[in-house]
Amino acid sequence: MADLKKTLPALALAFGALATTPSFADDTIASSADNTFWLSGSVGLMDITAREYVNGPGFKLSQLDWESKHVMLYSGTIGAEFADDWTITAKFDFGAGGNGDMADYDWVPPYPTDNSKDGWSHRSLHPRTDLNHYLAGTLEIGRKVAVTDTGSLGISGGFKYTDVQWDARGGSYIYSSGGFRNDIGEFKDATVITYRQRIPSAFLGVNGSQSFDRLTLSAGVKGGLTFGINDVDDHWLRNTRFKGSMDAAPMMMIDASADYKVASNVSIFLAGSFENVFRADGDISSYERTSGTRSNTAGAAGASFQTMSIKFGLKGTF
Secondary structure (H helix, E strand, O other), X not given: OOOHHHHHHHHHHHOOOOOOOOOOOOEEEEEOOOOOEEEEEEEEEEEEEEEEEEEOOOOEEXXXXXXXXXXXXXXXXXXXXXXHHXXXXXXXXXXXXXXXXXXXXXXOOOOOOOOOOOOOOEEEEEOEEEEEEEEEEEEEEEEEEEEOOOEEEEEEEEEEEEEEEEEEEOOEEEEOOXXXXXXXXXXXXXXXXXXXXXXXXXXXXXXXXEEEOOEXXXXXXXXXXXXXXXXXXXXXXXXXXXXXXXXXXXXXXXXXXXXXXXXXXEEEEEEEEEEEEEEEEXXXXXEEXXXXXXXXXXXXXXXXXXXXXXXXXXXXXX
């Protein structure tokens, strides 16, 4: 399967809409007669990327790039509309499978040539990285502030919680041990590193939709702050756990969809979403299980997070 970031523009062009902003569209399972209550579900694909940093005194000491591509994404939404065009929705996302990978770079003095991605002193590659889980829940309250016969404009606010974890197995390494990149080898076929991020956040947003005969375009933009990324890194070969607590970080989410009605009760849709939690630094603590040694270092941790998803299919109303 082609890379999702390459597939998305091609699909969007094929349907003549939204070639640059992936987004949301759910296949409605059931709704009340007056559409004031609804339940929906959808299936799609998602790319997930997380970065983990360790900061030295005035330089970057370590960076771990975690990613999973073509993750199967299952989404469910329940919502209700009440007085004066107010709505409340709860959404749950679950991701599984996909193609995972992790690269671990270190800049350990005196060997780095510089602090760039090519100047590393130690590097390990882990192509057998599995997504242990991706879970996200969102609670959102919105209100339509303008409604016409063919479109609407609304505002919203809410909370989101994301929990993602990977396991990196096996892999190869090149270390600088008594010389520059002189130690080359492979890890045993076992879990080497487990990494988890938990991200609580709050957001405000604006959204709208517009219909053009059979075609309906919808889009939404949200911005907010995390309450700090909390991450856990287990280095199993060293039997050491690292825990990071990041400062608040800005985040944004973009949603868009194109829905084309091919019959009175059948539509085809292309939709997607993009989310970015910007990098924030924070404090890190470590616990060496064998010796019981603990340490804490202020400002030594860093983390960021990003997702992109796409959904494409049929939607029916009955």
